[in-house]
Amino acid sequence: MVRSFLLGALVSMGAAMTTPAIAQNVDSELLIIAHRGASGERPEHTLAAYERAIDQGADYIEPDLVVTKDGVLVSRHENEISGTTDVESREEFADRRRSKTIDGTLVSGWFAEDFTLEELQTLRAKERLPYIRPENAQFDGLYQVPTFEEIVALVKAKEAELGKRIGIYPELKHPNFLLQDEGIDSVDLLVLALKKAGYTKASDPIFVQCFEVGPLQRLNQLSDVRLVQLIAPEGGPADEPAMRYAEMATPSGLAEIAKYADGIGPHFGFILNDDGSAKSFVGDAHEVGLKVHPWTLRRENTFMPPPLRTNDNPRGVGALPILMGLLVAAKVDGIFTDHPGAAVILRESGNYEP
Template structure:
């Protein structure tokens, strides 16, 4: 992963420009790109017929007009649902159907400037390790699984599961990875080293309580990715302590705040 450029963190659109458009929809990601996001973040799950889709929750109830588990639905069934009208920005936005990871990859690669795609695999899931297997298969199809170096990679894999990150590291050693975590003890300990993560990812709450995580990560040759940073004092804090990547629901205004 890249180092901080000129003292300013890079801005990652968390599920797209999700404060203004329904999360994980093409409309949300297109707006984030238009607003100048340096990276796009997504969560992926496997459908019943083995397709990778960008959905955060195990169930579709919160973000669609349907109900049920993503893992028990086919892609065709998911495409029949409305993933936009629940959101205040859904009525005015187009392209708010379910988004496949393949479609998001193509959108990112076709954009007129380099943008990194941060892909989080969700665990525990019924599919288990198959999620990482299918992710790497898809990345290979687009020529993204074996970058010349971690710094030049267009994709970053992330998970709260150390086992998932170890699977990625073994199969695609040059693909950068972020070990996400809920506690400073976990992220500041040996877990990241054990799985070969190139970055660690605390929440803004954890980082506020333990800003030394930035220096600890840097001393081990790792970057720091912080989520979810939406308020100006938190954006300023991340810049001041040297965070490399900040995930935010407001990529446009966050870039403005960073100048």
């Protein structure tokens, strides 16, 4: 398998390398989307991670959005915040520990929606994967949980500084759970926040993404900004129990998505065969007018397909250039990555050799 994958990779990579270097801007043919900011170098979803990604040339930064008790959109990977903040060590919040069933899974911990913004911003962010990214842990305790409004302010300040547009790619986390169980309408909150920030048109540098269907369909009625349906390798949308992501990835499923969304965000396994060759997914999506932005390009071995790992060390650096080259050869429109600086360099050079 290793040999066949690498052979396929080299063939596909050769085709990709004939493509001219692509201009670095928000209208690029290949978007570099900073997954949770430059999360391979700074604790994810902090202003420091977003600013580093922007300075490295990322076209878009991606904040995951949850909601506080007093209805403020903030950026965390999940609404359960013990993995990304120091809340577990804060005695004053010990009584906030809860157990909740979220999208069918029992989760125990501390939840953003149980804290006011003032309380939440007394916490400090920490590295979510210290065993994989111990270098990032040196920044633990330095940064607050940012609000969506603060992220927008950072983007607009950097646009003025750099003289170019910078995109935002927010993801709504668990909107059905928040609405049904907590009485918080994160869709409505986001629409209001987008209008306040001046993001109202399809031409604005913003995509809104979600793993659920209903929230995107509502957004399609409430706003003209571009929408992206996320799909995972297993399971289906939490708000549509009868749906499977695998079925949504078929030509007929993609045609249904195109009725309310402008793009699709699949795991890269939907795009590449085991030998590194491209599946029909990108062509099928393009056929119905959907952009394709796969996730997530990470350099560590633990996140790489086994043939592209350099050794057995999960923290070791795998063959990121080859993986990116395969996705480019498959004609994707953008790539989510924890390492936007490396991805921008690869895109500009057009050289995807390891």
